[in-house]
Every structure is written in structure tokens, then in C-alpha cells.
Amino acid sequence: MRMADVTMASPLMIAGLYPRLCAAVVLLAHVSVTSAIQADEIDELIAVIAKAGPQGSGSVAARQSSRRLTKQGIEILPRLLRAMDTPNIVAANWYRSAYESIVSREAAKAEPEFPVAFLQKYARDSKRQGRPRRMVLSLLDKLTPTYRDSILSTLLDDPEFCTDAVDLVLRQGYQALAQGDVEKAKTNFQAAFKYARDVGQLTGAVDRLKAIGVNVNIIERMGFVTRWYLLGPFDAPGRSGFDESFPPEKSVDISASFSGKDGAKIQWKLSQTEDRLGQVDLMQAIAPVKEAVGYAYAELNCPQDQNVQLRCGADDNLSVWLNGEKILARRQWLNGTRLDRFTAPALLKKGKNHLLVKICQGPQHKNPAVPNNWSLQLRFCDETGYAADFESALPKAAR
Amino acid sequence: MKTVCNFIVLTSAILCAAAHAENWAGWRGPNRNAVSPEKSIPTTWSENEGVCWRSRLPGTGISSPVIWGDRVFLTSSDGPKQDNLHIICLSRRDGRELWHQRLWGTSPTRYHATKSSMASPTPVTDGKHVFAFFGTGDLFCFDVDGHLIWHRSLASEYGRFENRFAATSSPLLCRDMVIVQCDHYGDSYAVAVDQNTGADRWRIERPDAWLSWSSPQIVPVGDTGKHELLLCGSLKIDGIDPQTGSKLWTVGGMQQECIPTPVFGHGLIYAVSGPGGKSLAIRAGGRGDVSDTHVVWENSRGVPFVPSAILVGDLYYLVDDNGIATCLDAHDGQRVWQKRLPGRYTVSPIGTHQHIYFFNEDGETIVIRANHTKFEQVSRNRINEAVFASPAISQGNLFIRTTKELLCIGPD
Numbered sequence: 001m002r003m004a005d006v007t008m009a010s011p012l013m014i015a016g017l018y019p020r021l022c023a024a025v026v027l028l029a030h031v032s033v034t035s036a037i038q039a040d041e042i043d044e045l046i047a048v049i050a051k052a053g054p055q056g057s058g059s060v061a062a063r064q065s066s067r068r069l070t071k072q073g074i075e076i077l078p079r080l081l082r083a084m085d086t087p088n089i090v091a092a093n094w095y096r097s098a099y100e101s102i103v104s105r106e107a108a109k110a111e112p113e114f115p116v117a118f119l120q121k122y123a124r125d126s127k128r129q130g131r132p133r134r135m136v137l138s139l140l141d142k143l144t145p146t147y148r149d150s151i152l153s154t155l156l157d158d159p160e161f162c163t164d165a166v167d168l169v170l171r172q173g174y175q176a177l178a179q180g181d182v183e184k185a186k187t188n189f190q191a192a193f194k195y196a197r198d199v200g201q202l203t204g205a206v207d208r209l210k211a212i213g214v215n216v217n218i219i220e221r222m223g224f225v226t227r228w229y230l231l232g233p234f235d236a237p238g239r240s241g242f243d244e245s246f247p248p249e250k251s252v253d254i255s256a257s258f259s260g261k262d263g264a265k266i267q268w269k270l271s272q273t274e275d276r277l278g279q280v281d282l283m284q285a286i287a288p289v290k291e292a293v294g295y296a297y298a299e300l301n302c303p304q305d306q307n308v309q310l311r312c313g314a315d316d317n318l319s320v321w322l323n324g325e326k327i328l329a330r331r332q333w334l335n336g337t338r339l340d341r342f343t344a345p346a347l348l349k350k351g352k353n354h355l356l357v358k359i360c361q362g363p364q365h366k367n368p369a370v371p372n373n374w375s376l377q378l379r380f381c382d383e384t385g386y387a388a389d390f391e392s393a394l395p396k397a398a399r
Numbered sequence: 400m401k402t403v404c405n406f407i408v409l410t411s412a413i414l415c416a417a418a419h420a421e422n423w424a425g426w427r428g429p430n431r432n433a434v435s436p437e438k439s440i441p442t443t444w445s446e447n448e449g450v451c452w453r454s455r456l457p458g459t460g461i462s463s464p465v466i467w468g469d470r471v472f473l474t475s476s477d478g479p480k481q482d483n484l485h486i487i488c489l490s491r492r493d494g495r496e497l498w499h500q501r502l503w504g505t506s507p508t509r510y511h512a513t514k515s516s517m518a519s520p521t522p523v524t525d526g527k528h529v530f531a532f533f534g535t536g537d538l539f540c541f542d543v544d545g546h547l548i549w550h551r552s553l554a555s556e557y558g559r560f561e562n563r564f565a566a567t568s569s570p571l572l573c574r575d576m577v578i579v580q581c582d583h584y585g586d587s588y589a590v591a592v593d594q595n596t597g598a599d600r601w602r603i604e605r606p607d608a609w610l611s612w613s614s615p616q617i618v619p620v621g622d623t624g625k626h627e628l629l630l631c632g633s634l635k636i637d638g639i640d641p642q643t644g645s646k647l648w649t650v651g652g653m654q655q656e657c658i659p660t661p662v663f664g665h666g667l668i669y670a671v672s673g674p675g676g677k678s679l680a681i682r683a684g685g686r687g688d689v690s691d692t693h694v695v696w697e698n699s700r701g702v703p704f705v706p707s708a709i710l711v712g713d714l715y716y717l718v719d720d721n722g723i724a725t726c727l728d729a730h731d732g733q734r735v736w737q738k739r740l741p742g743r744y745t746v747s748p749i750g751t752h753q754h755i756y757f758f759n760e761d762g763e764t765i766v767i768r769a770n771h772t773k774f775e776q777v778s779r780n781r782i783n784e785a786v787f788a789s790p791a792i793s794q795g796n797l798f799i800r801t802t803k804e805l806l807c808i809g810p811d
Contacts, residue, residue, distance in 0.1 A: 059596070089505050100500070
């Protein structure tokens with residue numbers, strides 16, 4: 001036991017939040033001395049588990065180590081939790097297996113001795129992995145039931161608890177509205193809009209703000225690409241379009257013209273969608289056709305290199321090239337365009353980025369009542385869904 | 400020689416399974432055909448009558464309960480992203496929780512608001528170990544006392560899962576392997592994992608496969624002593640060598656997205672996918688594209704999207720999602736009867752050689768007499784909770800998982 005774990009419990013006791021910890025700290029201090037000999041061994045067990053990985057490798061050793069850790073007392077919890085703060089989910093689960101046993105055993109005691117101060121600090125530490133933090137906060141819900149609400153409003157930009165925090169301020173906004181306090185409601189809904197990653201929360205905040213006369217831009221907030229050069233339709237009988245390569249896949253020349261479906265001359269044309277969530281209806285923007293292929297091309301300016309997520313959907317399917325590299329292709333037909341259906345990692349470079357999307361349109365569904373949709377929706381964001389930093393380098397389209 | 404040895408091992412496994420026929424070891428029970436050899440299974444119950452015990456369950460899940468001996472195994476998931484996973488063991492006698500493991504999933508996906516979660520695949524057990532697969536792309540092995548043996552994060556190793564209703568395919572035990580079918584928007588594959596070590600025995604890419612939810616099935620090939628693995632999805636059903644993963648044959652005619660698991664009997668594979676698709680009866684043992692040579696019959700009546708079909712004796716039963724129940728002659732595919740049942744259906748029917756149980760989403764069960772050429776309803780039972788998980792039969796009891804609880808129906 002490291003002394004830091006003991007001293008972290010002390011401020012909490014002073015605050016009187018968990019009086020039973022008085023006894024706990026005495027015990028923990030004692031344990032920190034008596035188990036010092038074992039400390040290296042605990043660290044060794046933790047280190048063995050850290051090696052568990054792909055293909056079941058390290059499982060036998062991890063199993064042995066986890067079982068030995070399971071037999072330890074609550075005093076190893078801080079070290080176990082620090083170890084759990086790893087992107088290696090296989091190792092994390094081995095640690096968790098031991099954690100759950102230790103916590104369960106401790107909770108069954110008449111006077112459990114959880115290191116509450118450490119747990120609270122751990123739960124608040126946004127630099128740690130989200131999953132063990134949420135697990136710890138769930139434990140704290142039982143130990144100190146008011147703690148969650150006391151910290152949530154400070155976690156609006158927290159990668160793990162953002163959704164919970166935004167949910168809280170949205171509820172506070174609704175309450176304020178119900179009480180007639182529009183200014184307070186506005187503050188809450190604006191905070192929700194600023195921090196929300198969840199689309200339902202975002203659109204909820206937008207709707208509420210609009211209702212009280214505040215307009216905000218959800219397109220920029222979510223990182224949709226809305227300004228495109230569109231080209232099509234190319235002829236693609238049946239479902240041949242996905243595998244067939246058309247000229248834009250070799251190079252994009254905005255001024256070029258091509259022979260399209262039924263021999264018609266087709267050219268790139270500038271288009272900007274006005275859809276609330278950036279969906280592009282190709283039936284309107286290109287042509288109401290079946291068995292065809294269309295292309296969308298955009299240029300995006302970025303102030304710096306960014307590792308981002310591409311999130312997109314299309315009806316029927318799509319392939320995406322960023323700066324000449326194919327970064328996503330999904331063959332499935334009759335998809336329906338759904339927000340964020342597909343994701344892929346992407347690198348937006350500093351300066352101008354070239355984005356090309358191929359959208360296939362298949363045959364009419366055998367049920368003629370099924371609409372023959374052809375559409376695209378695409379955005380760039382961070383892993384939590386917050387817009388990447390870019391702006392369109394294309395000219396504005398004429399309305 | 401190796402083939403002979405394998406045959407002996409497999410035959411032993413089958414005989415072993417027969418000796419424990421009172422168990423319901425995985426998805427759709429014995430031989431994954433959903434038909435229990437037991438006879439005295441209750442046919443009447445209600446919310447308050449005939450319920451031996453009920454046990455509250457954490458989180459959500461549509462995976463079936465699995466029963467081996469005096470233990471019931473279940474999975475569920477919860478949390479804002481549904482990536483908090485539960486593997487639970489209850490006492491078969493009284494529903495008491497014997498152990499409960501909580502673990503994290505790697506890559507949660509989208510899921511249906513009411514009809515799925517990350518705990519849609521049914522676990523499977525051989526009585527020594529429990530293998531649990533989740534929609535997060537994680538495969539776990541526990542011993543039956545709840546100790547974690549190994550964990551495979553398939554989503555970390557082979558790419559995150561992309562799914563709109565969450566993966567549902569249930570793992571299959573075959574010899575000393577556990578086989579998982581991972582058909583999704585991303586790069587689809589099937590993988591056979593060593594039960595003892597968790598390492599891959601084989602893994603095959605499925606470049607032509609996209610999103611499907613069907614579970615793998617294993618069937619004998621005539622009297623050859625050989626078996627074939629079936630993978631259904633993306634407009635076809637593939638016959639695979641379970642030892643190597645090599646593709647043996649293909650039959651077209653399935654829908655783009657397939658959910659039902661094929662069943663086997665009379666030397667035939669019965670595969671179905673809808674809506675708007677058809678039932679196919681296929682002879683195993685082909686090579687290459689055998690769509691024109693090995694399909695014995697096909698019928699497009701009453702084809703479901705979600706529920707799997709059931710074969711009892713000479714009759715093949717289907718219920719579609721809207722409650723149209725259809726009975727076909729298993730030998731020629733001719734319609735025997737068709738009847739509208741109340742409610743909507745997600746649950747796959749289960750049965751004995753005497754009765755077939757159709758569970759609707761509202762918690763109603765229509766019990767009909769099996770193996771009769773006329774529709775004959777035996778009972779209509781109601782519990783007051785929604786049911787989306789396919790129930791199990793074991794040791795004289797029915798185990799029904801509702802959205803909140805597991806109910807044990809029948810004698811104490």
C-alpha cells in the first residue's frame with residue numbers, strides 16, 4: 001500500500017462525508033506497513049496481466065495472477081484501478097475480474113473500508129480511461145449517493161461523462177422553462193448545445209433554443225460536409241456500380257464533361273444541401289434514376305493535421321477517398337442513409353484536403369412501394385462526435 | 400487416420416450430448432434444432448400460476464437462457480453504450496444467483512431500442528466451460544464456476560464491429576473449437592477458436608458477406624460420418640469444412656440480410672430468410688455452386704425475417720414476424736396449413752415431439768400440437784411482460800426470459 005492512497009482518504013473524512021472511513025484509515029495505514037513486503041508481488045501480478053493480449057496469449061498466467069489478486073484485500077484497490085487504466089481491454093477485464101470480487105467481498109462487510117477519496121479523484125480524472133471511471137462512479141453511487149450529481153455539472157467536456165452531464169443541464173433547462181425562467185433555460189440549453197456529442201441531445205438543445213428565439217448552427221457543430229461538386233449519373237446496370245471504376249476515381253477535373261447514363265453529357269455541378277443534418281438528396285441534386293453511380297467531391301481547408309473520424313451513410317452504398325486514398329467502402333445495398341452508420345479513421349492534413357465519394361444507386365426494390373432513395377450524409381469529427389476543425393474550400397453554390 | 404479419429408471424437412460428443420438431453424446447452428438447444436426430447440413439459444401457465452420461480456435480471460438482453468445440470472447461464476448488457484457486459488449463473492432449482500461476472504466490451508454498436516442489445520448472442524456450454532459472445536466483438540470463456548479462462552477481443556484484433564441492430568450470431572461448439580460468425584458492415588469473417596487456449600484454429604474472410612445475424616449450424620453429411628458447417632447470409636448459404644474453414648459449396652436464394660438459423664432433419668438442411676424470401680430444403684455434401692442440383696424444394700409461404708423455423712417429425716413450422724404461422728411438409732415443401740397467430744414475433748419457436756410453443760412479443764404463448772396435419776391449439780398462456788428472447792426447455796421446465804426477469808415454468 002502506498003502512503004498516497006491513505007492520505008487521499010483523509011480530506012474526505014475531515015469533510016465528514018464518510019465517517020466510517022475513520023476506522024478504515026487506521027486500518028489502511030496499518031496495512032500499508034504490514035503489506036509492504038507484498039507490494040512488489042502485487043505489482044508483479046499486475047504486470048503479468050498487462051501482457052495478456054491477442055489470440056488468448058497470456059491467459060494462463062493472467063488467470064493465475066488474477067486469482068491471486070482476487071484473494072487480496074481492499075487495500076490493493078488503488079493499484080488495481082491504476083492498472084485498469086489501460087487501452088488493453090483484455091488486461092483490463094482480467095483486472096476487473098479481481099476488482100469485482102474484492103469490491104463485492106468488501107461491500108458485504110458490516111463496516112466496509114473503501115478508499116472513497118481515491119475513488120472520487122479517480123472518477124473525476126478525465127485523463128484516465130472512461131470505462132473504469134464509470135465503473136468507479138457506479139460504486140460511489142452506493143457509497144456516497146449524492147456525489148454523482150455534485151460533480152456532473154463540472155464534467156460537461158469530459159470524454160466519458162459528457163452525455164450524463166449534458167442530460168443534467170437539459171433537465172435543468174426544462175425545469176427552468178417550466179418555472180418561467182427563460183434566461184436560465186437559455187443558459188442551460190446553450191451549454192447543452194456547446195458540449196453535447198450525442199445527436200439526440202444536440203437536436204433537443206437546438207429545438208429548445210429555437211423555441212425561445214435562439215438560432216444555432218448544428219451543421220458546423222457536428223462537422224457535416226454540405227458543399228459538394230456532384231457528378232452523375234453514370235450508367236451502372238444492376239448492382240455493377242460498386243465494382244466498376246469511373247473517370248473521377250482516376251482524377252478529378254471539375255471542368256471536364258463525361259458521357260453518362262443513356263449517353264447524356266454530364267458535368268460537375270456545385271451543390272449545397274440545406275438539410276438540417278447535411279443529407280444530400282441525389283435524386284434531386286443529380287437525377288431521379290436507378291442503376292447508376294454518382295460522385296461527390298469536396299475540398300476542405302484545415303488549420304492543422306488532425307486524426308479524426310469519418311462518419312457517413314449512404315443509400316445505396318458508398319466508397320470514400322481522402323487525398324487519393326480509399327478510406328472506406330461499404331458494399332451493402334438498400335441501406336437507407338442513417339446518421340453515422342459507418343465510421344473510419346481519417347487524417348485531415350493541414351491545408352487543402354481532397355474528398356471524393358462514390359454513391360451507388362441499385363435497382364428498384366422488388367416491392368415497388370419501397371422508395372427509390374439515393375442520398376449521402378458525411379461528416380468529420382473527433383471520437384466523441386465533436387466537429388473536426390475544417391471549412392469548405394469550395395465556392396458557395398448559387399441558391 | 401486423422402479423419403477417423405475426428406469422427407470418433409465427434410460421434411462421442413454427439414452421444415455425450417444425447418446422454419445429457421435434458422440440458423439446453425446453447426442457441427436452440429439440442430442440435431440447435433429447438434426440439435427437446437423431453438415429454439412432460441408444461442403447456443399451461445399464467446403470470447401467477449405454474450411459475451416455479453422468477454429471477455430479476457440486470458441490464459438488457461435477448462440471448463436465450465442456457466441450462467446445464469443445476470445451473471442456468473445468461474448474458475446481458477447495460478450502460479450508456481451497452482458495453483458493460485454481464486455473465487450470470489443462476490441455480491436451476493430456485494433462481495438464486497450463483498455467480499455474476501461483469502466485464503467490458505470492446506466495440507459497442509448501434510442496437511434496436513427494444514429488440515436487441517450487446518447481449519443478443521446466446522452463450523453455449525459443454526458443462527465444463529461457458530462461452531459467451533457479445534455484440535461488442537468480444538468472446539469470453541469461463542469455467543462453470545465463473546472463473547474467466549480467456550478473453551478474445553475480436554473487435555480489437557480484426558476491426559470494430561459495425562452493425563445497426565447489434566451482432567446476434569450465437570457461438571457454436573464443434574469438436575474442441577468454438578465457432579463464431581461475424582457478418583457485419585465492415586470486413587466479415589468466421590473464426591474457429593481453440594476452446595482451451597482462445598487462439599484461432601482457423602479464420603476465413605467472407606468478402607461477399609455483409610450484415611447478417613444468422614448463427615452457424617453444423618450438420619452431418621448423409622452416412623459418411625462427415626459434418627459440414629453452415630454459414631447463412633448475404634444472398635446465400637455456404638457449406639464449410641469445420642476442420643479447416645474451407646468453403647465446400649454454396650446455394651443462392653437467401654435474402655441480403657439473414658437472421659434465422661438453419662435446422663436439420665431427414666438428411667436435409669432447412670434454411671429460410673425473409674421477408675419476401677423463401678424456405679429452401681438442401682441436400683448437404685455438394686461441391687461448388689449447387690443451387691441447381693442440391694435444392695430439394697423451395698417455398699415462399701410464411702417466410703419470417705427474424706424467427707428461426709422448427710422441424711418436428713415430418714412437418715416444418717414457421718412463424719413470420721407478423722404472426723402468420725405456416726406448416727409445410729418437410730419432404731416436399733407443400734403447405735399443410737397456415738394460421739394467423741396473435742401478436743408480433745421476434746422469438747424463435749421451440750418444441751418437443753408433442754408440442755410447439757410460439758411466443759409473441761407481448762408475452763403470450765400459443766401452444767399447438769406437434770406433428771398433426773391440422774392446426775390444433777392446445778393452450779394460450781400470458782405473462783405480463785414483453786418477450787424477445789427465445790426460451791429454453793430443460794428437465795421438465797420451460798425457461799422464459801422477459802425484458803426484466805427469467806421465469807422458470809413448471810414443477811419445482
